[in-house]
Amino acid sequence: MSTATAPLESSLLGDRILKVNHAGENGAVHIYAGQLLLARLTAPSxxxxxxxxxxxxxxxxxIFWAELERRGRPRxxxxxxxxxxxxxxxxxxxxxxxxxxAATTVAVERVVLRHLRQQLVDLQGRDEAAQRAIAAIVAEEQQHHDQSAAHIQSQALWLxxxxxxxxxxxxAVIWVGMRV
Structure with a gap:
């Protein structure tokens, strides 16, 4: 890769990661919205x-939307x-x-955390702004995983x-998002 294309390719990778992370966070907001609606009846605690x-x-x-807007990128x-x-x-x-x-949060966050950590490695020295945006959320995603794991009280087959x-x-959603 020539040095003339290296910053462009790094920027494109950062843009794509930010777009997919933004979409993923929208999914997470809506997972919790759906759970919140029914948890009032099924899991009030x-x-x-x-x-x-x-x-x-x-x-x-x-956070991801602000960085996408700063870059002039669509969702x-x-x-x-x-x-x-x-x-x-x-x-x-x-x-x-x-x-x-709880099991849903643990499963989602396990995947998300693995991807976020890999993204931090992939963006090292390539896109500091994207790296900062990702780093800003990792601790809370870990908190969601850990708190939810503590709630699981059953090892039932369906779980x-x-x-x-x-x-x-x-x-699958991450894979599709990185390719559309």
Missing amino acids: LVGEIAEFKSHEERHRS CRSYLLCGVGGYALGLATGLFGRNAI RLLSPLVAASTE
Whole structure:
């Protein structure tokens, strides 16, 4: 790669990552919105925590959007898909209560944290602004994972099946987002 194209390619990578992360945060906001709606009935003890996590995700989405706007970039084409899919996932898991809500958060955050950490490595020395935006959210994403893991009180078969399904769906959405 010539030095003339290196900054452009680095910027394009940072742009793509920011767009996908922004769409993913929109999905997370909507997962929590769906869960919040039903948790009032199925897991009232989690309502405050879900609301807090949702507010974190709204802030994370704003961080990525601000950086995309600064760069003059549009949102990802998968943005609406992430919102609709996230809301459907939130409703479905909210319906099943505390363990399903917690297991969903753990599965999503496990995938997200792995991607965020890899993005930080991939952007090292290439796109400091994108790196800063990503680094700004990692601690809260870890908090969501850890707090939710502490809530899981069942090892029921359906929960053991839910986690890989949610993780695979999250991976698929990231994969599609990086390619559209």
